[in-house]
Amino acid sequence: DGGITQSPKYLFRKEGQNVTLSCEQNLNHDAMYWYRQDPGQGLRLIYYSQIVNDFQKGDIAEGYSVSREKKESFPLTVTSAQKNPTAFYLCASRDRQGNSPLHFGNGTRLTVT
Amino acid sequence: AQSVAQPEDQVNVAEGNPLTVKCTYSVSGNPYLFWYVQYPNRGLQFLLKYITGDNLVKGSYGFEAEFNKSQTSFHLKKPSALVSDSALYFCAVRDISSGSARQLTFGSGTQLTVLP
Numbered sequence: 057d058g059g060i061t062q063s064p065k066y067l068f069r070k071e072g073q074n075v076t077l078s079c080e081q082n083l084n085h086d087a088m089y090w091y092r093q094d095p096g097q098g099l100r101l102i103y104y105s106q107i108v109n110d111f112q113k114g115d116i117a118e119g120y121s122v123s124r125e126k127k128e129s130f131p132l133t134v135t136s137a138q139k140n141p142t143a144f145y146l147c148a149s150r151d152r153q154g155n156s157p158l159h160f161g162n163g164t165r166l167t168v169t
Numbered sequence: 170a171q172s173v174a175q176p177e178d179q180v181n182v183a184e185g186n187p188l189t190v191k192c193t194y195s196v197s198g199n200p201y202l203f204w205y206v207q208y209p210n211r212g213l214q215f216l217l218k219y220i221t222g223d224n225l226v227k228g229s230y231g232f233e234a235e236f237n238k239s240q241t242s243f244h245l246k247k248p249s250a251l252v253s254d255s256a257l258y259f260c261a262v263r264d265i266s267s268g269s270a271r272q273l274t275f276g277s278g279t280q281l282t283v284l285p
Binding site: 060062065096097098099144146148154155157158160161162163165 | 178201210211212220259276277278
């Protein structure tokens with residue numbers, strides 16, 4: 057089955073450590089996205105990529121970094137510079153058509169203590 | 170700029186009754202509009218979208234939504250609610266004319282609870 061796989065489902069880290077969240081898709085989608093979800097705030101865009109080796113900042117990119125070396129993969133690194141990293145992180149992808157919907161993974165819940 | 174508002178944080182409805190989850194939007198051009206549903210600790214699932222044409226859009230699981238351009242609304246509806254419809258619902262908008270690949274702007278979500 058085609059889809060988006062995020063791993064791990066739960067992640068615990070100590071403050072001051074960088075952590076990388078994995079996102080892999082086999083939908084052959086060009087565009088991939090990272091969102092952060094906090095209670096009562098909906099989804100906020102962190103980074104997005106329309107094509108391999110290219111990516112752009114979203115609304116809340118500070119403290120995060122990404123890479124897009126392969127079409128299928130779009131890992132997100134939460135750095136120690138991110139002030140409030142504890143959140144639910146969602147990866148999504150879509151194909152080129154402007155009206156195509158996003159397909160989401162099942163998320164990674166990151167807890168930093 | 171584009172924005173979307175979901176005025177109700179919580180909607181409660183009895184099983185078998187009709188349900189409505191409200192959404193209003195703001196764009197400078199014409200909108201693409203989407204509804205997604207999220208179950209606990211899961212990603213969002215696409216329900217339906219409005220692109221152009223018929224103002225009444227039918228989607229998955231018996232849901233439908235009505236596009237109203239004059240009221241800039243895109244309310245989600247279902248004629249008869251099920252307990253299994255209980256979830257978090259998100260409305261999202263994209264301005265067609267923006268030419269932006271930043272994709273969608275999401276509302277803050279509405280928690281729907283269907284009471285048995």
